[in-house]
Amino acid sequence: MSKPINANPRRTLTLRDVSEASGVSEMTVSRVLRGRVDVAEPTRIRVREAARALGYVPNKIAGALASQRVNLVGVIIPSLSNMVFPEVLTGVSEILDNTGLQPVVGVTNYSPEREERVLYEMLSWRPSGVILAGLEHTDAARAMLAQAGIPVVEIMDIDGAPVDSAVGISHRRAGRQMAEAIIAAGYRNIAFLGTMMPDDHRARKRLEGFEEALSKAGLALVDREFYSGGSALLKGREMTEAVLTRSPKVDFLYYSNDMIGAGGLLYCLHKGLDVPGRVGLAGFNGVELLDGLPIKLATMDACRLEIGRRAAEIIAGKRAVEGQGEVIELFPTLQTGDTIR
Amino acid sequence: MSKPINANPRRTLTLRDVSEASGVSEMTVSRVLRGRVDVAEPTRIRVREAARALGYVPNKIAGALASQRVNLVGVIIPSLSNMVFPEVLTGVSEILDNTGLQPVVGVTNYSPEREERVLYEMLSWRPSGVILAGLEHTDAARAMLAQAGIPVVEIMDIDGAPVDSAVGISHRRAGRQMAEAIIAAGYRNIAFLGTMMPDDHRARKRLEGFEEALSKAGLALVDREFYSGGSALLKGREMTEAVLTRSPKVDFLYYSNDMIGAGGLLYCLHKGLDVPGRVGLAGFNGVELLDGLPIKLATMDACRLEIGRRAAEIIAGKRAVEGQGEVIELFPTLQTGDTIR
């Protein structure tokens, strides 16, 4: 009776408010706002105006619950601070933009436990699909993915068994290829510089492939140096100095990523070392940053943009859950740049 | 009667499934899974085990609708591909990690329209708060923010009027300070190199402050050069070459960000120019990358981590919506590095 009028002057708006303001049912408002075609033009206009005037923003939580549809795609990656994953995201968004699907990013910092937590959190929002980096996950994470009943794409790596689909390159092969190129160029005293890799499986696989090819040629790594944390460029510089000081006969430096490779290259140039004569260098990833260096570091692009695109396409295409997942292998190209003779 | 048993063998699980499996009511299951304390220990254990055995993942959509609570915080930033925003995100996550709140990132690519869309999309999930970069937004965006009834923090910049709260630095002042330092060091023929800035308001404000201080000293920019897109490091190199060729008497290069500054620095070093004697350089942001350069570029850190932290604290603290927003000004420190004499 004495319901307080205007007690809550800015209570959050609902369909009902728009419905009352425009004189049609909530259902019709809902139809208009979702862009369905079976509403008369004049009605449509009235509703749109009422909604805009009120500043109504639909509640997707309610909508998703009712329709059992969520236009979100979880994307779980290890890090944002190296340039590689942002580029994957670019590829993903590019494709998803035309589908009504929306990426939601989660970051794991290369921690499997954190990945599990992030995944759990994401799945609890019932996304339409999940894209996640790597093939290595906790058992619980793998189980969740399998149970979720949504398309799952594991990206970056294909050396292993995916839960559902996978898009990536063979890092083992990439490492092998680089080793072969280096050996062919005549280098014999090769050192590896890279991340400490308890959980960077892709770097590990590259190194494995690299060493495999070396040993096939009767060679072995002359030295190796690892780091974790800090400014990659600086670390590359420091590690390079350490290695060249400790093992003066080293004539090639293979870096696990371009950033430390760039640091090493700058160091060598600064020291006036003959590159690629006295010492050769190579990195991995093909990041844009390298274009700005005085001379071009040898590298292998990781097909990041393309991986993002393909993964998104799989999610967008696979409305139906069933059907075996597909595995798409991409092939990185070796760019010898100016640092391999 | 003849309801098909197991018709949908992997229908998605609900509380009811866990409830049946553990022999208690849905409500009790709900309580256990939300970690509420008023459930007997044996019950709690039974429920947990049933949930784990089934692989149940709660449906936050339903939960959020029922409780009118969403543990999400929208974070809207222009870009992920320069190192500045990832660091802001790090600060945000760091604080939010202890609060049960979760950041959700949206990227605008410096487009106001895209920002508006991303914001709309986010608000439709009814987040507990929004953090977004900059003070410049479309009218519609500003209206949505004001209507949303949730804490809003605009970050990076405080030269303007925030919708609610703001955390950032004064870019105008930052530009002024840098100009003063450069003038004090005796440089007189100063050029500016930076982004084309229809929508990079912070770079614009820095330039404004910079020129203001110049003119106060009776000086004016001798040359200027703009770019957009592409590898920043490379652009820095190219623009630097262009400026030094076109205006040989230039003795100082002020860059709108560290990345192009680094490119310029590498170019100068490569050309054997005397830095900082013949020509001085300065950038902006204080990115970690600079630590790896042969000599240290002068810069000003933008307090990115701290901005992220403070913004998150405001959101986390402000359970209540009311109360005027606060404006927190941070003060960047000028690091002269090795490129100002």
Place this chain on the structure above:
DNA sequence: CTTTCGACTGTTACCGCTAACATAGCGATC
């Protein structure tokens, strides 16, 4: 004029969970 049909709009019943309140035990208190 009645019937039919299609275009448009309304009604009803949930979606899966949680707030709020109700209830059942059960030992302590007087």
Place this chain on the structure above:
DNA sequence: GATCGCTATGTTAGCGGTAACAGTCGAAAG
């Protein structure tokens, strides 16, 4: 032994939308 006061659990009624189906109404067809 009745009452009280807990603690532990259950019941009820939505949260704000949407699917599915049910009208309504005017024009075309018979």
